[in-house]
Amino acid sequence: MLIALDAAEFAYLARVQHDLLEPLLGTPEGRAVYDAALRRIGIGLALLDLPLLLVVGAASYVLALFAVRPLVEAREREARFAAEAAHELRTPLARIAGLTQSPPPDALERIARIAVDAAQTVGDLLTLVREETVAARLSEPVDLASVARTAVAELARDGVRYDVAASDGAWVVGDERRLRRLADNLIENASRHAAGTVRVEVAAASHAVLLSVEDDGPGVPDAVRARIFGRFVRGSDEKAGTGLGLAICRTIARAHGGDLTLEGRNRFVARLPPFEV
Known part of the structure; x- marks a missing residue:
């Protein structure tokens, strides 16, 4: 031309x-x-x-x-x-x-x-x-508190006590099926490492809805803390799980515009954008 x-x-x-x-x-x-x-x-x-x-x-x-x-x-x-x-x-x-x-x-x-x-x-x-x-279907309002309660009810293990503090009004925008998998993986991971108690909390914070899952087990070893969200990385129990659960959880959280972090010894916190009317 x-x-x-x-x-x-x-x-x-x-x-x-x-x-x-x-x-x-x-x-x-x-x-x-x-x-x-x-x-x-x-x-x-x-x-x-x-x-x-x-x-x-x-x-x-x-x-x-x-x-x-x-x-x-x-x-x-x-x-x-x-x-x-x-x-x-x-x-x-x-x-x-x-x-x-x-x-x-x-x-x-x-x-x-x-x-x-x-x-x-x-x-x-x-x-x-x-x-x-x-890509996540980020168009559906999801009650994260209800998701967490359902996950605990279905995944509860004998010998483990579950303390659930899920406040009403903790709504996020996202794909309920994938958010359910996020909660399932975190709760199952905590149940596997808990000495006797798993605490699940859902709360609305500033500009985010928090889903935190914590157990009273030995915690994440210092040697793997920096790479705990990597593939095939396991915590204290090397024989349990595939080492992919936390990687999947972080991927789901980030697909929804949030993130998943490790706070303290063994408290995993997912921060997700809130649903705004």
Whole structure:
């Protein structure tokens, strides 16, 4: 397109110069003046196009980056998922293979238990990938206090006492199903590490609604506090869970415009934007 415009403009200006110099074109001097005029026209058009070409080139490069970025990120997520799944499944598969070599009396029971654990790991990985890639439907008012009470009622463990302080009016905007998973994971995590008590609190604070879950267990070890929300990071009980629950919780909280933090020894606090009428 630009070349066609330049060609048309060059032809027009060359014609103008030809008409002006036509009486002299039969002489060497006139022809030299005409050739010099054509060179000036060509150089002028080139200098005029250069900044435009630079701008267009830079804009095209930036647009290409934005267009390709989702594909690159999707490929990176795919590679990360494959690597993490392979890493986490290597151990259970090796254990199953070992049990088949010299099977003990309870081999089938142990293999079934290992398979269930491996399936849970894969399920949590898929959940995490899905939470990272699917935007939350941030249009539904959700009673976070009701979500927390329901989660406690369904997840309560024998031998653990649950103190629930959930004030009315703690409404947020979000996807109730995903917020339910956030509460479930936090309460289940606390139940697993509690010595005897889990405290769940939902309250409206300044510019946020807080969901805090705390247990009276040993707390998060200092060695893992800085990376407790990373993938496959476990706290004091290395054998429990997949190490993905807290990563899923933080991803859900951030998808809703909030965040999840660790405060004190073992108090996890999700801060979510409130629903405003």
